[in-house]
Each structure stands twice: as C-alpha cells, then as structure tokens.
Amino acid sequence: MxxxxxxxxxxxxxxxxxxxxxxxxxxxxxxxxxxxxxxxxxxxxxxxxxxxxxxxxxxxxxxxxxxxxxxxxxxxxxxxxxxxxxxxxxxxxxxxxxxxxxxxxxxxxxxxxxxxTQAIPEAGLTIGICQGVRTCYSSLSHFKGPHAPLYVLAGIEKRNKGFDDMLLLDAQGHLAELISSNLFWLNDKGDLYTPALETGCVNGILRRNILRWSQQQGIAVREVLAKPEELLQAEAVFAANVTGIRGIEYLDENSLKVNSEWLQSFKNGLVLSVG
Missing domain, CATH: 3.30.470.10 (Aminotransferase class 4, branched-chain amino acid transferase, N-terminal domain)
Structure with a gap:
C-alpha cells in the first residue's frame, strides 16, 4: 500500500x-x-x-x-x-x-x-574526501531533491573506494556535508562546529535540532567555512541525520578522535529533549 x-x-x-x-x-x-x-x-x-x-x-x-x-x-x-x-x-x-x-x-x-528499518549502528564511520563532485550553494541546496545526482555520484565513489561515507567539499574546498548527513565537530574548548549553509549543504532536520538544543544548553555553536584539516584537530567528529548520530573514526587514512563518552552524553541529552 x-x-x-x-x-x-x-x-x-x-x-x-x-x-x-x-x-x-x-x-x-x-x-x-x-x-x-x-x-x-x-x-x-x-x-x-x-x-x-x-x-x-x-x-x-x-x-x-x-x-x-x-x-x-x-x-x-x-x-x-x-x-x-x-x-x-x-x-x-x-x-x-x-x-x-x-x-x-x-x-x-x-x-x-x-x-x-532498524536502529542506527553504533560503530564509527570511515569516510573519504569526495574527489568527483563538489557542493554548490543555491536557493535549492538547503532541501532534498533538486541536487540528487550529486549525491548519487558521491555514492558511486563511496562504493568504488570502499568507504562507509564520503565527505563532500564545496567549490572552494570547504567542508560541506556527507552523502546523506550533516557534519559536526567539537573543539578542545567544548564549542560545536558545523559547515555553514553557504557551502551548499542540506539544512538537515537533525542539524536544526542540534543547533537549537545546543544553544539551549549553553553550548557555543558556530556555522563556519572550514577546511578538512580542522577535523584532524577536533575532539570529536560526527555525522547526523534523522536516523541518528554516528561518530567518525577515520578520514581517509587519518585517525580522528572518537570521544565516545562525550558523544554518548550528547546523544542522550538530545534524545531526551526531542522525545
């Protein structure tokens, strides 16, 4: 039906x-x-x-x-x-x-x-930087549908290279998003970062909730233009979409900090706030 x-x-x-x-x-x-x-x-x-x-x-x-x-x-x-x-x-x-x-x-x-469907897996992701396509900001880039072929091509690259997901960049090389998730990272001061919508990333539903909840909790949240190197210095990196939150453990061959305790606490607080 x-x-x-x-x-x-x-x-x-x-x-x-x-x-x-x-x-x-x-x-x-x-x-x-x-x-x-x-x-x-x-x-x-x-x-x-x-x-x-x-x-x-x-x-x-x-x-x-x-x-x-x-x-x-x-x-x-x-x-x-x-x-x-x-x-x-x-x-x-x-x-x-x-x-x-x-x-x-x-x-x-x-x-x-x-x-x-099933609950999102707990295992961390291994991702690669997408080389084949770049995101592009427009009045249509913040919702799903019009730019779908971009994500299809990124998905093909993911499959061919054996990654769990691909990190998409904009035309200037700034961090944008994953294939079907928004990207977040935490610095050593406890501030939360995510790519700005100007990178062409989707304005995801969980992205909206994370920004709203974090501000309510007094967590500084910054929507930024940043390069991939910033993830190597982060205290935690994670992907977020309506199915949930998953930590990112590797970017290409680089190991990223997991900070499982902080990430689990963050997820628990967010879940309690939205029901």
Missing amino acids: LLYNNQFLPVQDLKLPIHNRAFQYNDGFFETVMVVDGNLRFWRDHQARMREAAEALQLAIPDCFWSGELEENLLYLARQHNSFKIGRLKLKVWRSGGGLYTPQTNEIEWLATAEP
Whole structure:
C-alpha cells in the first residue's frame, strides 16, 4: 500500500504518466521522515522545510500538509507496513501537469511510501574526501531533491573506494556535508562546529535540532567555512541525520578522535529533549 495524493492505493494500482515532471525534470523535492514509537519524529521541522522548499520551487501545497490529516494518514501507512515502532517514510512531492521547462501549473502531486528499518549502528564511520563532485550553494541546496545526482555520484565513489561515507567539499574546498548527513565537530574548548549553509549543504532536520538544543544548553555553536584539516584537530567528529548520530573514526587514512563518552552524553541529552 502507498499514499498517493492523499488516497491509499495498492502498489500495483499506481500509474504515473510519461510526462510526469518528477521523471522529466526532477521538478520537486522529497522528505525522509522517521517513525519512532508511533510518532512522526521532528514532524514540525519537516513541515517547516517543506514550506521552504515549496516557496523556493513556487509550488502550491494543499492544506492537508499543514493540518493533522496528512500526519494521521502517514501514521496509518506506517502501521500497514510494520513501521509503526520504528520505520522510514519517504514523501515525494512534484509539480503537476506537463509542459517543458515552463510548467503549466504550480499545483502538486505527491506520493508517500513506508518501510520498516532498524536502529542506527553504533560503530564509527570511515569516510573519504569526495574527489568527483563538489557542493554548490543555491536557493535549492538547503532541501532534498533538486541536487540528487550529486549525491548519487558521491555514492558511486563511496562504493568504488570502499568507504562507509564520503565527505563532500564545496567549490572552494570547504567542508560541506556527507552523502546523506550533516557534519559536526567539537573543539578542545567544548564549542560545536558545523559547515555553514553557504557551502551548499542540506539544512538537515537533525542539524536544526542540534543547533537549537545546543544553544539551549549553553553550548557555543558556530556555522563556519572550514577546511578538512580542522577535523584532524577536533575532539570529536560526527555525522547526523534523522536516523541518528554516528561518530567518525577515520578520514581517509587519518585517525580522528572518537570521544565516545562525550558523544554518548550528547546523544542522550538530545534524545531526551526531542522525545
């Protein structure tokens, strides 16, 4: 079962036309939403990012996205896929109608799917610096979808080189993000750093929550332009997305400080704050 334009359908009944603008022009965006213990985790932040994406792409989002109706239907979908305890929902939104580059409408179509998932592994990551592609800041870079081929190519490089993930840089060589996670590091004064949005990184949902929670806790948080060498001096380096937080143990052949005790304490505090 899937949810298409707020209607539940068997998978085999989904029929999309060849002029579908998601297929033709990647004219839309998507959100990955975690279901945890029967709740859509960070749902208000997902709604906020969808508003931002819709404004950037000039899409008219229906009222059901902002009422409790969509939330209720997504949870029902998760339950049908054994994803109510812990699961992953993908919500894909695209512009309706045909046309060439100039669209015929700003109305949308949308599709939601659900699948069960597992808790994020505890093991630290071994990552490499991506050589094939660079991030680029634009009005579209802060949400998911328009720049997807960049992350696909980074994923191919990851697979070919045998890394767990790849560290993407911007055109000037500044730290930006990982393939599907934001990057954070801690200095010896207890200050937290993350790449600025000007690097072209996605404005991730957990990134927003980490920045908000850290400021509430009195932890200095700095959004910066920084080079990879700074990670070698950090007290802890970690990746963060809606599935959770993972420490980074190696960058190419360089060992990074893990600081497992601090990272676990940080994760525990964040989890308690968001439920």
